Amino acid sequence: MRGGVSVSSPKLPVIKDIGIFYAALTAPLASPNSHVIVDIGSRNLFWRVGSRYWVGRSPDDGPIKQIVVFKGRAFGIDSDIRLFKVQLTPQICIQEIPVMESSMIRKWHHSDRWLVICGDMLLMVALRGPIIVTGVTFEVFRLDLSTKPALWLKVEKLENWAIFISTDKRSQALSCMNPEIWGGRSNCVYCYNHDSKHWVALELGKPLQGNGPTSKFNPNIFIFMGRDSKVQPMWVFPSMLSFCR
Structure with missing residues (x-):
């Protein structure tokens, strides 16, 4: 719900029988920069709340497994503990942080x-x-x-x-x-x-x-x-x- 109005995402562009392994909301629904990020096993899908479509973005070696928002920036790790910075605007960009x-x-x-x-x-x-x-x-x-x-x-x-x-x-x-x-x-x-x-x-x-x-x-x-x-x-x-x- 956002301001008493129901918010629904478009249908996920996934193949039948592929499940959602992880999902995260990056900000409250009322935020203009609120995104839902999901891991469907092979890649990540991003949906900006209110938009009409999902966007697929992932690191080259596999999807991000966890996402947190820290000091206004989104960070994530994959199954190999590689660390990534996720930029959501003006377009989605995933950048690995050397550790x-x-x-x-x-x-x-x-x-x-x-x-x-x-x-x-x-x-x-x-x-x-x-x-x-x-x-x-x-x-x-x-x-x-x-x-x-x-x-x-x-x-x-x-x-x-x-x-x-x-x-x-x-x-x-x-x-x-x-x-x-x-x-x-x-x-x-x-x-x-x-x-x-x-x-x-x-x-x-x-x-x-x-x-x-x-x-x-x-x-x-x-x-x-x-x-x-x-x-x-x-x-x-x-x-x-x-x-x-």
Whole structure:
């Protein structure tokens, strides 16, 4: 809805049985520069809200998998953790941002990654392995654009921030400042297990603990990070967000 008027996109120009792997809205619908960006597996499609057509644009080696808007600019990463700047006006242009190689952040070290904004920081949250079980840790890296090439710098502590992710890779990660106001914990990555209907909170830099000092696996904590045929929602309480300033 925009000003009480329904907004509908034109039909996606895709082949039958090809699904949408990811979608993002770059700005509120009322914004003159609002775009919907989707990943259909082979390429990205862009729709400027209110226009009559989709535009196909992608990096040469495959589509962008995640998009965030940081300080008024759109950034994205692909499956190889290459970083891109996405210009939406006057025409769509995707430009790769050179990033210095780092042994800490090579793609085979992490099976899942999420881009998330925390105040004035653009972060990448990384998980080692496709499941969250005892002993698993998250790692967080901050983008430093002050150097050329840019750098992903490891973050040791989130300070007074908490990050929320979903078991569905298509869901956008969220951040919250001062989570203690509503009973949460800072310096934690929260993940919702839609099977058990419980949150799991992992303190940054510390592995998930089992049932005891000799426990190698806690059967009550087993979260698979994947992509089902049906999108798993990321639940957030509006009353909670009203405190996140």
